[in-house]
Amino acid sequence: MELTSFTHIADPVDVQDGQDSVNAAASDAAETTEGKKPARAKKVAPQKKAQSEAEVAPTGLAKRFYVVQVYAGFEEQVKTDIERQIAKQELQDLFGAVLIPSAKVKKFFEIEEGEAEQQLFPGYILVEMELVPQAMHLVMETPRVIKFLGGRQPSPLTKKEIDRIMSQVKGEVKISAPVAVDFVVGTEVEIVDGPFAGFVGLIDKVDKEAERLTVMVSIFGRSTPVELRFDQVKR
DSSP, X not given: OOOOOOOOOOOHHHHHHHHHHHHHHHHXXXXXXXXXXXXXXXXXXXXXXXXXXXXXXXXXXXXXXXXXXXXXXXXXXXXXXXXXXXXXXXXXGGEEEEEOOEXXXXXXXXXXXXXXXXXXSTTEEEEEEOOOHHHHHHHHTSTTEEEETTTTSOOOOOHHHHHHHHHHHXXXXXXXXXXXXXXOTTOEEEEOSSTTTTOEEEEEEEETTTTEEEEEEEETTEEEEEEEEGGGEEO
């Protein structure tokens, strides 16, 4: 018997069915893609505006008194400039009082009698504020400001220190007639009268003609010169 070799030819119907399946799959994929909504781009607020709002917003930190060293003799000017900048930059929420501690001094001399303001801490002012960068920058950028006492990380005054200063501000100090006493530079003396009563310091200068002493006293952890009359100290 003779065998005949042949090749199977696909039925046209089978080919058509395969093509229909491919087309259907492609159509389903297109419908699925069209059915999905494109993801919305998230709105991002301008960074600069967000930062600005965060800077001026209240921080909720407690306002404390900090000591600021300034050029002696310019305490009033620095106080005025700081308060002006606070108002200009609308930073009232970050600041409280700006104080120049002084006490009323009664003068009893033979010729004149009256009252005068005497600064308790020449060269220093007290600023009540929140310890945040924006508030510190405002103070440090003020003309004639030297630094915060404590540097970049100042410590606030304690309640005891504030109470003592305020009691001195409210009190009156009598100035009596000077008493001639011999004092020696380097000698330790105790202050018995005036705003610094109770402090102990070392004599730095003696002015016999004016009957006054310059005593180095530790104030807020810093040695500070204080001018006193002879009768305001005892050895």
